[in-house]
Amino acid sequence: MTPPPPGTATSAVRSRAAEVAYEIAGRLADPERTAEAFPDLAPLGLDHGYPALALLHSELAHGQPELRGAAHAHLGAAAARLSGRTAQGLYHGAPALALAAHAARRTPHDYAALLTRLDAALDRLVDRALEPERARLDAGRPGVSFLRFDLISGVSGLARLLLLRREAHEDALAEALGHLVRLARPLVLDGTSVPGWWSPGGPRTPGGVDPQYPRGHVNFGLAHGISGPLAVLSAALHDGVPVPGLREAVTGLTAELLAHRTEGGGWPALIPLERYGTEPPEPGRTAWCYGTPGTAAALHQAGRALGDAGLCTLAADALADDLDRPRGVADHAFCHGHAGLLHLCHTLTEDTPHPRLAAHRDALAARLVAAYDPELPYGFPGAAATESPDLPYGSRGTAAEEGPDDPDLLYGSRGTADPEEPNAPDLPYGARDP
Numbered sequence: 001m002t003p004p005p006p007g008t009a010t011s012a013v014r015s016r017a018a019e020v021a022y023e024i025a026g027r028l029a030d031p032e033r034t035a036e037a038f039p040d041l042a043p044l045g046l047d048h049g050y051p052a053l054a055l056l057h058s059e060l061a062h063g064q065p066e067l068r069g070a071a072h073a074h075l076g077a078a079a080a081r082l083s084g085r086t087a088q089g090l091y092h093g094a095p096a097l098a099l100a101a102h103a104a105r106r107t108p109h110d111y112a113a114l115l116t117r118l119d120a121a122l123d124r125l126v127d128r129a130l131e132p133e134r135a136r137l138d139a140g141r142p143g144v145s146f147l148r149f150d151l152i153s154g155v156s157g158l159a160r161l162l163l164l165r166r167e168a169h170e171d172a173l174a175e176a177l178g179h180l181v182r183l184a185r186p187l188v189l190d191g192t193s194v195p196g197w198w199s200p201g202g203p204r205t206p207g208g209v210d211p212q213y214p215r216g217h218v219n220f221g222l223a224h225g226i227s228g229p230l231a232v233l234s235a236a237l238h239d240g241v242p243v244p245g246l247r248e249a250v251t252g253l254t255a256e257l258l259a260h261r262t263e264g265g266g267w268p269a270l271i272p273l274e275r276y277g278t279e280p281p282e283p284g285r286t287a288w289c290y291g292t293p294g295t296a297a298a299l300h301q302a303g304r305a306l307g308d309a310g311l312c313t314l315a316a317d318a319l320a321d322d323l324d325r326p327r328g329v330a331d332h333a334f335c336h337g338h339a340g341l342l343h344l345c346h347t348l349t350e351d352t353p354h355p356r357l358a359a360h361r362d363a364l365a366a367r368l369v370a371a372y373d374p375e376l377p378y379g380f381p382g383a384a385a386t387e388s389p390d391l392p393y394g395s396r397g398t399a400a401e402e403g404p405d406d407p408d409l410l411y412g413s414r415g416t417a418d419p420e421e422p423n424a425p426d427l428p429y430g431a432r433d434p
Helices: 011-027 031-037 050-060 065-079 094-104 112-138 155-164 170-183 227-238 246-258 292-306 309-324 338-351 355-371 413-417
Strands: 187-189 192-194 217-219 270-272
Touching (some): 011 050, 050 094, 065 094, 094 112, 112 170, 170 246, 227 246, 309 355
Antiparallel strands (some): 187 192
C-alpha cells in the first residue's frame, strides 16, 4: 500500500467522502425497509443491528440535523425488542442500545428514561460478568477465556461504556477497571509465570481445547486480546478515574507489548504459550481487530495517558510501517478492512502529527471513495472473508457470511460510512464523549 504524498486527500476527496456517507445513511434511514432488505439483522446488535444504525445517523446528524429522526427511529426499533435477560458484552443487547442512545443525546435530558432503565441493567451485567472471575483470581487460578475480558464480548467493552456514563456507574466502573488491573498481573501455571490474560484454549475454541494450541495462547488483539483492556485502562487513566494500580497496569501492559515486538517492529496477533518468551511470530494481519494496527492504537492511547510523547510516536511509526507492507486486508469494512485502518490513521494523526501516517490516511480515504458503487444497495460489498487473527497460525473462524452487500458496522457498509466522523465515540480509544 504505497501512500501518495501528504495532502492528497484534497477538499474534493473529503467532500465526496461526506457525500458517500450521507448517501449510505439515506438508504439506511428507515428501520423497516432495512430489516426487509437485510433478513439477518440482529435487532439489538452494535455490529449489525438497530443500535449500529442509530449510531451512524446520530453521528452524521452533526452535519445534517434532520438525520436525528432516523437515529431516533432506529433507537425506537431496538428499544421495542429489549426484554428479559440480555447479552453480556458491549456489542449486543442492553449495552449496545445504551451506547447508541448515549451517543444520540444532544442534551443530558435526551433519552433519560431509556438510559436510566439501561443503566440498571448494565450494573447487573457487570456484577454477573465479574462474579466468577473474582473467585478465580482470589484463588490464584490462571486461565481465562478471552471472551470474558475482551472489547467485543467481555468486561473491557462494558468498562468502556461505563466510562462514557461514569456519572451513573461510579461503583460498577471501579469494579470493572479493578478487575482489568488484576488481569494485567501475572499468575503461576505449573511453577512458571504466565500473563494474567493467558487463555487455555485456542482463538477458535475460547472455552475449550484446541489441538493447534495444546497449552493455550496469549492474545494481543484489540478486539479479542490484551490491547483492548490496555486501551480502556488508558482511557480511564487519561480521564483521571481513581482506581488503585491503574497507572501501574497501563505501564506494565505497555512494557509487555513492547517486549514482544517482532523483528520488523510490529506485533503478532497472538502467541502460543509454548512460544511465549521466545522470538515472537510474524505480525498478524493489517487490521483494526488483530495485528499491529490495533495494538499500535492501544499503545498510542497509553502514551497519551502516561504523557509519553515518545510512545505515541513509536505507535504511529509502527502503524505507518505496517501499512507500508499490509497483510491480508480483506475488504473495505471496519473490522479487518480499509475503513478500520482509516479510522485508526485519522485518530492517531489528530493527536500525533506524522507525515507518513497522514499520507496513508489520505490514500485510504481516496480508496474508499473510489470503491463506492451506487448500484449496490448499500454502496459497498459486504465482507465475505474470515476473521483470521494471525496468518501463520490460522483462522479464528468464519465471520458471518454477509453476502454481496450489507449494512453491518464491523463487516459492511455501516462501518465504511463514517470512519472519520469527528464526533464518533471511539471504541479503541474512547477519550471523546459525544
